[in-house]
Amino acid sequence: MTRSRTLYEKIWDAHVVEQRPDGTCLIFIDRHLVHEVTSPQAFAGLRASGRTVRRPDLTLAVPDHNLPTTPRRDASGNRLPIADAESAAQLAALETNAPAFGIRYIDAVAPEQGIVHVVGPEQGFSLPGTTIVCGDSHTACHGGIGALAFGIGTSEVEHVLATQTLLLQPAKTMEVCVEGEVGPGVTAKDIILHITGVIGAAGGTGHVIEYTGSAIRALSVEGRLTVSNMAIEGGARAGLIAPDDVTFEYLKGRPYAPKGADWDAAVAYWTSLATDRGATYDKTVVIDAADIAPSVTWGTSPEDVVPITGTVPDPASFADPSKQAAAAKSLAYMGLEPGTRMQDVQVENIFIGSCTNSRIEDLRAAAAVLKGRHKAAGVKWAIVVPGSGLVKAQAEAEGLDRIFTDAGLEWREPGCSACLGMNPDKVPAGERCASTSNRNFVGRQGPGSRTHLVSPAMAAAAAVTGRLTDVRELID
Amino acid sequence: MTPIEKVEGRAIPFGLKNVDTDVIIPAKWLKTISREGLGRGAFETLRADPDNLFDNPEFAGAPILIAGDNFGCGSSREHAAWALGDLGIRVVIAPSYSDIFSGNAVKNGILPVVLPQSAIDRLMEVAATDPIHVDLDTQTVTTPFQDRFRFDIDPFRKMCLLNGLDEISLTEKSEAAIAAHEKKMATDQPWLIPATL
Known part of the structure; x- marks a missing residue:
């Protein structure tokens, strides 16, 4: 056996x-x-x-x-x-x-x-x-x-x-199981931000994380890519989600995917890969999907996550003294005071893109919020950067580009863009950006930039109001 | 790669937690096509502060850096290891590292020593005024005050660091095994080889 x-x-x-x-x-x-x-x-x-x-x-x-x-x-x-x-x-x-x-x-x-x-x-x-x-x-x-x-x-x-x-060296294994159904306005990005907040930026170090549970299985491939993308923000070198019919449907017919009899052989093999009943992980974390709200970061580590309905934490509220010091430093850099409601934080820049959130589903989610609306006067720079030329073409075929440009956002060519401050797309020093990217590190989006990580729908909502906003107030 | 066995000298008592590779070397320094000269960009944001430790004459040429938990997290950029090396750092001492950073460090002859926070706290204290001694062979960190901390290291990494070995040459000795795996893949799962478009 x-x-x-x-x-x-x-x-x-x-x-x-x-x-x-x-x-x-x-x-x-x-x-x-x-x-x-x-x-x-x-x-x-x-x-x-x-x-x-x-x-x-x-x-x-x-x-x-x-x-x-x-x-x-x-x-x-x-x-x-x-x-x-x-x-x-x-x-x-x-x-x-x-x-x-x-x-x-x-x-x-x-x-x-x-x-x-x-x-x-x-x-x-x-x-x-x-x-x-x-x-x-x-x-x-x-x-x-x-x-x-x-x-x-x-x-x-x-x-x-x-x-x-x-x-x-073989990695240790960690299961992050998200069970249940997420509420309205809660996306794959909110799931992974919430997970990172729970396990911490080093919670997965030395491990490969397998994401399981009904809330993960309910995600599209685009959403699953978003979740696994940020495994590294929880310290894990890799994330995994078991391939299933949703995966196979997504891959079938793609240029380099196997064809004909090869495809059937491949699917049979891929199906056999799911974790066996009785197999054990070195560590398991269980999360109730109902606990996940549209989420946002307040600090300079991706673990610094609160629900959009929350407030900027007081550094003294952390038990670990080194975390207290890090939080105080983060708040000074971010220009935030403890107790400030996240929804009262004004943003001047909006970035919708990056390998985390630039696929077609992300652009559709942002467009759904922006349709018939316009960016706020206080938002100086707002760009939408599709993840690839094919995503761009698909979005244009669906008319999403017009929704973005009518709302006052710029529609760009594909690339990493403002995720990492090494091409011309940067956030000015001292200004905030509601960003769908993956890292809120000091200077990540340009020297002195202040990043708040959010989902595409939340970034779109912030564009409309000019402040971090609970997207649930803008959707039916 | 320069072999590493014993390193003695001043240690920069940095100590910060969750220091990401964007802090070690900001992205604008990544636009290089060489491995050299990145020390100039190392910790650039922190060095804007005139009182920073890295430009303090007390620690000029210090070969050891003491850091906090999860050092080198974030981006996989090996430029972080190159930048530290160019600064003259041969040893980092911290409670933990990101997996990618510690691998990159070893490949560039930098020893990532893991010690518990209590040892780090003591070494931070000593480093303010006195040198620290690191011995890879005996896997110990010692101070002039009779402190002695033993650390663990993966034996393969230790061997590579002690001998300054190039991993590619080592792997090339496994040619037969690699060829056998490729043959099995081509026979059992031919669909794994992508078509030519």
Whole structure:
């Protein structure tokens, strides 16, 4: 009789190439996603050592991090240069390295270009049960379709390019079970913000988190990608959601997905991956979906979460002295006083986008709130950045772009944009942004920027009122 | 990679909790295509404060950094390890690290020492005035005041750090096993290999 195993253990076991006496394993990597920022030094390393890319067929590169989100072609269709010399050099390096090493490449003006974590599942390149890596911590995203996916550093990027493997210690397993039905206005983003608030920014360190329970199973693939995307904000290197019919329906027919008899074989295999009855996790956290409200962050760690109906906490209210100190520092940076109602906090900037929340469902949710409304006078800058060219085209076919522009928001080209302050889209120092991205770190959206993490619907609501707002007041 | 065995010198008593890699090296410094020179951008936001520890002459060239819980959380950017290395840091001592950061540190010859908060508190105190000694071989951190803290480290990481080993060369010795896995994959699950579009 075989041992009962979790989803994580099944994927891990299927990828062990070799096990060392100390328990470290050489793990085969099925998919390697590459972007312009964390790869140049890895390719330079390959060149310096005379190595090649072992499996260019399992590698897909697409630029996303520092591409400006303004138009990429002029009126006559010519490609516009990137003004920032260093960003242009990184893009040029990827454009040279991809063909030189023979890897699949989606260029900056291709219709399929987009954020690497949106593109992978959208193209069917990311598949359930596979191991996926990328030099970006939000690779955890692909766990939403049941792939064991995690971010790696540049030395590891070089290691995977050269050997298609990684040396890893098995992770511990953690189950986060969200049972029940969420209330109106509560989205996948609110679920993961709430979870991060409960387990803390280091709660999942050393673990891979499997999200289970009826509230998770009820999510679309887009929502599942949002949840797993932020596994890293809870300290877990990877998140996982068991693939099911919702996953298969999403993937079927995508360009790189298996076809015909191969598809049936793949589905049969993917179905076998679900955690066995009787398998145990090292740690389990159970959350009642009914406890989750539309959520917002107040501080500079993604664990600093309160319901939108809540107030800015008093640092003295935390039991841990180091958390008290961190909270006091956060509030000074955020310019907030304890006891302030979150709904009284004014915002000057709105960012709807990022690998967390830039898929079609996210844009539909934001548009549903913005339809027939206009952004408040106090909102100076509000942008909507689709996750890929295909999401952009779909949104335009549905008329969502018009809803955004009629409401006074800008409709941009796909990319990472204002999530990380390394392209022209930045939040000015001292100003606030209601942002659908994943990190509220000090300076994340630009030096001195103050980030409040929210769902797309909540960001849209904040755009309308000019302050953090309970979206339930704006929807039926 | 430079091997590391014994490191003795001043330690920066930083101590902050949940220090993310955006704080260690802000995104604007990521637009480089080389690994060099990132020390200039290290802790840039904190160094805007003229009283910051990193530019305090007392700690100039300090090879050790003492930090709080969950050091290096957030972005996977290896630039954080490169920036610390460029600052001259060879050892970080903290109660815990993000998984990605500790891996990146080791690959760049930086030793991430894990010690309980009580030991960190004591070392912070000593670091204000005196040097600290770290010995990877015996897995100990000691002070001139007879403090002695033992730490655990994964044996494979220890071996790589002590010998300054390049992991890719080590993995290439497993060529036969990798080729066997690829052959099995192509036979058993041919659909795993994406089509050429």
